[in-house]
Amino acid sequence: MKLEESFYQRTNVAKIARELIGKGLFTQINGVTTGGIIVETEAYSWKERGCHAYGARKTTRNAIMFEKGGHSYVYLCYGMHHLFNVVTNNTNVADAVLIRAIEPIVGVDLMKVRRGSLLNEFHLTSGPGKLTKALGIDRKWNGKYLDGNEIWIEDLGKNISTTRIVRGPRIGIDYAGDDASLPWRFTLRGSPWISKHT
DNA sequence: GCAATGATTTACT
DNA sequence: GTAAATCATTGCC
Numbered sequence: 001m002k003l004e005e006s007f008y009q010r011t012n013v014a015k016i017a018r019e020l021i022g023k024g025l026f027t028q029i030n031g032v033t034t035g036g037i038i039v040e041t042e043a044y045s046w047k048e049r050g051c052h053a054y055g056a057r058k059t060t061r062n063a064i065m066f067e068k069g070g071h072s073y074v075y076l077c078y079g080m081h082h083l084f085n086v087v088t089n090n091t092n093v094a095d096a097v098l099i100r101a102i103e104p105i106v107g108v109d110l111m112k113v114r115r116g117s118l119l120n121e122f123h124l125t126s127g128p129g130k131l132t133k134a135l136g137i138d139r140k141w142n143g144k145y146l147d148g149n150e151i152w153i154e155d156l157g158k159n160i161s162t163t164r165i166v167r168g169p170r171i172g173i174d175y176a177g178d179d180a181s182l183p184w185r186f187t188l189r190g191s192p193w194i195s196k197h198t
Numbered sequence: 199g200c201a202a203t204g205a206t207t208t209a210c211t
Numbered sequence: 212g213t214a215a216a217t218c219a220t221t222g223c224c
Contacts, residue, residue, distance in 0.1 A: 042205070050205070061220060079217035081206050098205060119208090129206050139219085172205050197207095200224080211213080 003146075003153050008069030008088050013095040016088050017043035018167075018186045020153070022160035025102055027135045027151045034107030034135050036125060037156065038099060039191040042170045043184040044085070046094035050176035053094035064143045065094040072151060074132070074142040081129030082138050086146065086153070100128045100171075100185075103193040111135070127195040164189045171195075 003023070010016060018041075026035030044051040052062040052075075064073045065087055073085040073096050085096040102125045104111055111124055111134035118124060125131040132138070137151070146152045170185045187194045 044205075052205080059221075075205090076217095076219055078204055078206050079219075083205060085205085100205085117208090123207095127206070170205075175204085195206095200222105202221085202223100203218105204220095207216090209213105209215085 001155050002148050003155055005068075005070050008086060008146075009090055010069075011089055011093070011095075013045050013088050013097060014043040014184050017041040017097045017184065018162075018165060020086070020097060020099070021165055021186050021188050022156070022158040024105075024154040024156045025099060025131075025135070025151075026106065026154065027137060029136045029150070032107060032110060034104075034111050036102035036104040036106065036193075037158075038101075038153075039103050039188040039193050040099075040101035040195055041186050042098040042100055043186075044096050044098060048176065048179035048182060050170060050173040050179050050182070051094070051096075056094060058094075062094065065096050066092050067143075069095075070146050072141055072144045072146060074137060074139050076139050077129070082132040083128045084132050084135075084137050084141075098128060099131065101126045101187075101191075101193055101195045102131050103191060104134065122192050126193050130195075160188065 046053040046056045053065045068091045069088040071087040085098045089095040125134045166187045
């Protein structure tokens with residue numbers, strides 16, 4: 001069942017990031033659904049340097065993060081990869097959760113077509129740039145609300161105990177200084193679908 | 199107006 | 212292991 005607004009609009013972004021592990025992320029394009037189980041997330045908050053909205057600095061790109069929780073924040077990184085975030089917290093509080101990896105379960109064939117050349121099946125959605133391509137997300141999706149029409153997150157009834165969740169520092173934000181060591185990355189223990197460098 | 203760079207992925211030496 | 216691909220956004224001139 002689809003997650004309610006109240007799930008996203010809480011104030012503890014790290015807690016939300018942890019609870020998103022085991023939930024389902026889906027998109028529907030031209031009547032075809034693709035998606036899977038979230039196995040890796042990272043939390044971002046305006047209070048720390050790793051975040052685009054650090055210091056509550058509002059720009060054209062990150063404006064959507066200042067909207068209420070439940071919107072999507074999609075942007076282009078390194079000139080070629082779209083990264084998908086879920087906006088959390090209340091209006092004018094810029095927090096978000098980056099979805100870094102999912103375990104594909106629906107529309108796998110279509111996702112393979114979208115990804116093109118594929119080394120092996122575990123590379124299908126095991127990374128933030130990979131899963132957006134597999135799900136057909138690009139920056140035009142920025143600002144969409146996760147209302148179940150084109151994109152949504154479901155509670156699949158899985159109960160992930162905290163012992164199955166690995167917590168650690170976030171990846172690829174060395175420029176953030178001390179904030180780069182915050183233990184705000186969450187992964188499902190032992191999942192083969194978690195992102196890893198090459 | 200313009201130069202610098204990144205919440206990454208992939209291919210090659 | 213290292214490097215190239217590639218461009219919107221940003222911050223400074």
